[in-house]
Structure formats: C-alpha cells, structure tokens
Amino acid sequence: MIPLNQPDLGPAEEAAVLDALQSGWVTGGAYVTKFEEAFCRLTGRRHAVACSSGTMALWVAAKALGLRIPREHEPEVDFLVSGAYTCDAVANVAVSVIGRPPSVLPVEEDTWGLSIDALARWLPGIGRDWKGAVVLAHIYGVPARDTVAIRALCRAQGVPLIEDCSEAHGAMLDGKPVGSFGEIAVFSCRGEKLVSGGQLGVALTDDDALSRRMRQYAESGLPSHRVRYWSTVPGLNAQAGNLHAALACAQLERLPELIKARVERHEGWRQRLAELPGIEFQKPHGFPVWWLTAIVIGPEFTHMRVHDLAAGLGEAGVDTRPGFYPLYMLPHAASGMVEPCPVSERLLDRALILPSGAGVGEAEQDFVVAEMLRLVGRA
Numbered sequence: 001m002i003p004l005n006q007p008d009l010g011p012a013e014e015a016a017v018l019d020a021l022q023s024g025w026v027t028g029g030a031y032v033t034k035f036e037e038a039f040c041r042l043t044g045r046r047h048a049v050a051c052s053s054g055t056m057a058l059w060v061a062a063k064a065l066g067l068r069i070p071r072e073h074e075p076e077v078d079f080l081v082s083g084a085y086t087c088d089a090v091a092n093v094a095v096s097v098i099g100r101p102p103s104v105l106p107v108e109e110d111t112w113g114l115s116i117d118a119l120a121r122w123l124p125g126i127g128r129d130w131k132g133a134v135v136l137a138h139i140y141g142v143p144a145r146d147t148v149a150i151r152a153l154c155r156a157q158g159v160p161l162i163e164d165c166s167e168a169h170g171a172m173l174d175g176k177p178v179g180s181f182g183e184i185a186v187f188s189c190r191g192e193k194l195v196s197g198g199q200l201g202v203a204l205t206d207d208d209a210l211s212r213r214m215r216q217y218a219e220s221g222l223p224s225h226r227v228r229y230w231s232t233v234p235g236l237n238a239q240a241g242n243l244h245a246a247l248a249c250a251q252l253e254r255l256p257e258l259i260k261a262r263v264e265r266h267e268g269w270r271q272r273l274a275e276l277p278g279i280e281f282q283k284p285h286g287f288p289v290w291w292l293t294a295i296v297i298g299p300e301f302t303h304m305r306v307h308d309l310a311a312g313l314g315e316a317g318v319d320t321r322p323g324f325y326p327l328y329m330l331p332h333a334a335s336g337m338v339e340p341c342p343v344s345e346r347l348l349d350r351a352l353i354l355p356s357g358a359g360v361g362e363a364e365q366d367f368v369v370a371e372m373l374r375l376v377g378r379a
Contacts, residue, residue: 002364004319005357007196008258013250020246029242031249038252043179045204047211050240051218054166054188055089057201060238061162061184062097064213065133069099079132083107083114084326084344086137091333101336104328107343110283113144122338123157133160138168138178141291142282147173151181169194170259173286179204189248194258194291197248200240259289265360266290272369292356302376306352312375318368323351
C-alpha cells in the first residue's frame with residue numbers, strides 16, 4: 001500500500017519520547033512547556049496554550065472570546081463564521097459552544113480559503129449586539145489568498161479573527177508566518193499533520209487576558225491560582241500530554257526538513273501531471289508548505305466520478321482522500337449555509353488528495369500516475 005500521509009518519524013522522535021517517558025511525567029511536564037515555546041518562536045506570538053487536540057484548541061479559543069449558548073429567552077447573538085471548504089471540527093465546535101452551526105460562506109477559487117467578497121457581503125449586516133468570530137483556515141498548507149484583507153475587514157467591524165493553521169505549519173505570507181494574523185491562531189499536531197504529535201493542538205495569541213482565559217478553559221476551568229477542585233468557569237480538561245509534546249518538539253526541530261520533503265513531493269506530482277489535460281492544482285500563494293497535494297479532475301481527463309477513481313486506486317494499493325464535505329452538508333450544520341458555495345461543491349465532486357507523506361518517492365509517484373491512466377483508459 002502506498003500511504004496517503006505517513007508521518008516522517010525517526011531517531012530524534014524516538015529519543016525525545018523516551019526522554020519524556022524516563023522523566024516520569026506523562027501528562028504535564030517539561031516538554032509541554034518546550035512545545036508552547038517552540039510554537040511561539042514559529043509564529044512570533046507571545047503566548048501559547050498547549051491543548052489535547054486541534055479541535056480543543058479551537059474550542060478553547062471560542063470560549064476565551066466569550067462565545068456561549070444563549071440562555072432561555074435570550075436572542076441568538078453569538079456566531080462563528082467559516083468558509084465552507086474546511087474540516088468539520090469548525091462545525092462541531094460551533095454547535096458545542098454557541099448551540100448552532102457556523103455561518104458558512106463561499107471560498108475563493110485559488111487557494112480555497114474563505115472569500116473576502118463573501119465575508120464583505122455578510123459581515124456588515126450583522127447587528128452590533130452580536131458577538132462572534134471569523135474562522136479562517138489555510139487549506140492543505142497554502143496560505144489563504146484573502147488573509148490580509150479579511151484581517152482588515154474584521155478589525156474594521158470589531159470582530160476577532162481566529163486563524164486555523166492546522167494544515168500549514170511553517171507557511172509564510174508577506175514575509176510573516178501563518179498564525180501571526182489573527183487575534184488567536186490554532187494549530188493541530190494530529191498524527192498525520194506536517195508536525196506530528198499524536199493528538200495535540202495549540203492556541204496562540206499576543207493578548208495577555210485572552211491567554212489567561214484560554215489556559216483556564218483548557219485546564220478544567222481552574223483560575224490562575226489553581227485552588228484544587230475550585231473551577232470558576234465551565235472549562236474542560238484539554239491539557240496536553242508530555243509524551244505527545246515530546247514527539248511534537250522533535251518534529252518542530254526538523255520542520256525545515258519536513259517542509260522541504262513535502263514541497264519536493266508536490267513538485268513531483270506537478271511535473272508528472274502537468275501535461276495531462278483536465279487536471280488542475282490548488283494555486284500557490286505566499287510560501288506554501290504543501291501538507292497535502294490536491295488535484296481537481298475535470299471531464300477532459302475523465303468522466304469517472306472521483307470516488308470511483310479513488311476506489312480503483314485503492315484496489316491497486318494507493319491510498320487517496322476525497323475533498324472536504326462543505327460544512328452545510330453535515331447533518332448538524334445544514335442550517336448554516338448563508339449563500340451557495342459552488343467552489344466547495346465542485347471540490348467535493350472533483351478533488352482528489354494524492355499520497356503526500358513519508359514513503360512516497362519517485363517510483364511511487366510514477367506508479368500512481370500509471371494507474372490513473374490505466375483506470376481512465378489512457379494506458
């Protein structure tokens with residue numbers, strides 16, 4: 001089997017995890033602190049709060065911003081807004097925190113990030129009594145094209161921006177790292193991410209008060225003086241483990257090497273598929289790290305449904321992934337669609353994620369392309 005996204009692990013990761021294990025600290029510990037400090041260096045932020053997952057980092061961010069489910073007889077005044085083409089964690093967090101799905105907007109054609117045009121149509125229409133946040137995701141390691149304009153619009157409207165950088169560790173935009181543009185940034189270090197840390201996440205900010213609130217919500221609602229069993233807000237136990245943090249710290253030290261390998265794999269796919277009609281790539285912007293390589297397959301290449309092509313590749317031992325379901329197609333988020341999202345629906349029908357992680361070299365790429373051509377009758 002050619003794996004979709006095998007993490008690149010080696011002696012450095014093994015040594016770090018063994019060191020953490022021998023320290024006797026399994027949950028909290030020195031590597032958790034090192035993990036937070038490493039992400040501050042990566043993004044240039046002042047504060048980092050390690051969390052048990054990227055989803056919990058997003059939950060902690062939303063709670064720290066004061067978002068909540070309205071009480072009985074209160075109007076629905078809190079919101080999260082997101083581009084349609086992103087991980088379902090955004091919808092899950094919205095339903096958990098504010099009691100209803102996110103407001104789902106179109107994404108732009110190039111990098112598949114939230115569209116500034118769509119946000120500019122929607123955001124000024126919300127009431128001043130409303131409180132919420134905009135979630136901007138950098139998809140598959142490519143900085144969202146409209147990041148700077150979206151930040152400016154959010155500031156003009158007094159709405160905080162949460163950057164979801166879970167797929168873009170080390171990416172840059174206008175000479176600045178992703179994760180430095182929003183009031184809060186969140187990263188995931190789930191096992192298959194560019195930086196692997198088992199189930200691990202982090203939330204970052206420059207705001208002292210926000211940082212304190214994020215840490216309190218991540219640490220069972222305990223205040224900073226941490227009186228045992230005396231929580232003052234309804235937080236959760238979202239704390240990071242020392243073993244996972246040790247793994248992620250070793251990966252962060254190797255990040256330039258890991259990015260270089262992903263970029264080389266992406267370029268290998270571009271070279272092999274460039275001459276085939278009907279295959280498009282996600283557009284680059286800024287400095288992308290190409291966590292995953294996505295292609296969009298048009299009818300000039302094949303009239304096969306992309307899911308059938310993926311199934312055929314799977315039978316040949318090639319692991320692939322379809323595009324995201326638009327958030328409003330999820331049963332618990334269906335009411336969140338603000339306007340039609342044609343780019344997201346096209347990506348669902350036509351996007352295919354190619355093997356992008358460790359274990360994919362030139363021979364594997366040649367084999368995948370040959371199998372694609374065979375399946376569509378061009379061998």
